[in-house]
Amino acid sequence: MDSVSAASGNRLMQAKRLVVKIGSSLLVDETSGQIRHEWLATLAADVAARRDAGQEVLIVSSGAIAVGRRHLGIVGRDLRLEEKQAAAATGQIRLAHAYQEALLAHGITVAQILLTLDDTERRRRHLNARATLCQLLDLGAVPIINENDTVATEEIRFGDNDRLAARVAAMVGADALALLSDIDGLYDSDPRVNPDAAHIDEMDAITPEVEAMAGSVLRGYASGGMVTKLQAAKIALAGGCHMAIADGRLPHPLQALAEGGRCTWFTAKATPHSARKQWIAGSLKPKGFVSVDDGAWTALRNGRSLLPAGVAAVSGAFARGDLVAIVSADGRELGRGLSAYSCADARRIAGHKTSEIEEILGYRGRDEVIHRDDLVID
Ligand code: GLU
Numbered sequence: 001m002d003s004v005s006a007a008s009g010n011r012l013m014q015a016k017r018l019v020v021k022i023g024s025s026l027l028v029d030e031t032s033g034q035i036r037h038e039w040l041a042t043l044a045a046d047v048a049a050r051r052d053a054g055q056e057v058l059i060v061s062s063g064a065i066a067v068g069r070r071h072l073g074i075v076g077r078d079l080r081l082e083e084k085q086a087a088a089a090t091g092q093i094r095l096a097h098a099y100q101e102a103l104l105a106h107g108i109t110v111a112q113i114l115l116t117l118d119d120t121e122r123r124r125r126h127l128n129a130r131a132t133l134c135q136l137l138d139l140g141a142v143p144i145i146n147e148n149d150t151v152a153t154e155e156i157r158f159g160d161n162d163r164l165a166a167r168v169a170a171m172v173g174a175d176a177l178a179l180l181s182d183i184d185g186l187y188d189s190d191p192r193v194n195p196d197a198a199h200i201d202e203m204d205a206i207t208p209e210v211e212a213m214a215g216s217v218l219r220g221y222a223s224g225g226m227v228t229k230l231q232a233a234k235i236a237l238a239g240g241c242h243m244a245i246a247d248g249r250l251p252h253p254l255q256a257l258a259e260g261g262r263c264t265w266f267t268a269k270a271t272p273h274s275a276r277k278q279w280i281a282g283s284l285k286p287k288g289f290v291s292v293d294d295g296a297w298t299a300l301r302n303g304r305s306l307l308p309a310g311v312a313a314v315s316g317a318f319a320r321g322d323l324v325a326i327v328s329a330d331g332r333e334l335g336r337g338l339s340a341y342s343c344a345d346a347r348r349i350a351g352h353k354t355s356e357i358e359e360i361l362g363y364r365g366r367d368e369v370i371h372r373d374d375l376v377i378d
Helices: 001-012 036-054 064-072 080-105 117-121 124-136 159-169 208-215 227-239 254-257 273-284 292-300 343-349 356-359
Strands: 018-023 056-061 108-115 142-148 176-181 240-245 263-266 290-291 311-316 323-327 333-337 375-377
Touching: 001 176, 001 240, 001 254, 018 036, 018 159, 036 056, 036 080, 036 254, 056 124, 064 080, 080 108, 080 142, 108 124, 108 159, 108 208, 117 124, 117 159, 124 142, 124 159, 124 240, 142 159, 159 176, 159 227, 159 375, 176 254, 208 240, 227 240, 227 263, 240 254, 273 333, 273 375, 290 292, 292 333, 292 375, 343 356
Parallel strands: 018 056, 018 176, 056 142, 108 142, 176 240, 290 323
Antiparallel strands: 240 263, 290 311, 323 333, 333 375
């Protein structure tokens, strides 16, 4: 193995949290419309190996439409949006079932998550989706994610799972994202047309030149298109997540990547943690203030979450998921974070124990007012 491939394999193996995107063409046989169970079994073995090595794995999988359309008898022509949605609804059950069976062989529990663009963009839904995904990982499950095709119209569709996978990776603070499809990376021109097209092993920024390349010559030479893959790379890099474009058609595609198989790596300069903290600290204006007592302040400085018991007072008008400033009793700003409660609810539980939340609010919300992952201390 040369040094480039060794380094690239490491990026995959060193990720604590890894997102793997599976393109339709890998999972579904184009002519029969059947799920390629043998290939899927090798992917499941690779996922199990990553988990045995202590890594968390999330899968974003396409294929619902490709599987479902055969069952509905709509083949041999382009589908209208409603037909795609109907096909996805039929295919998704089979897709989820196939993953369930394949991973069960390794004692792994799967969980199905269907997301729309809105769910990753609106802060409140984003936090909900993120909390559920992180909870599933904590409980040892592998989330199997796809676009919620049924409710997404043309305008609010991701349209491609490359970007969905990158959004998911950024949302959960993944360190690496592997886009597995039928192309082994990015080339400086279309390799099907130009035999001298040069493969790009690695890059750390999506420059306008690279985008221009993808916009013209590179358009459409992979199933999801290079354009969407570069858009995905932008999202991933902004989230501090390394991303690989790799050919996943052969058996054991993750293993091949871990062993330094040919691909293009987009390397992030930030870490997911610093990217998220930067986003919280920089991009938003606080909608309110939460003042904390000295005990809570010490806990926050030690990297803990803000519990209701540590909240002395709440002001401003904020909803769940909004940015709030954390201030000391004498009004100094100590940091910022995303509140898990609206200002009205935060006010009601301020000073109370976490175990009292349900009795006070009538529902059991999050244990923390601001989770440590959603917090930046100055
Ligand atoms: N959500 C679509 C499906 O599962 C796939 C979108 C894509 O291939 O990127 O069929």
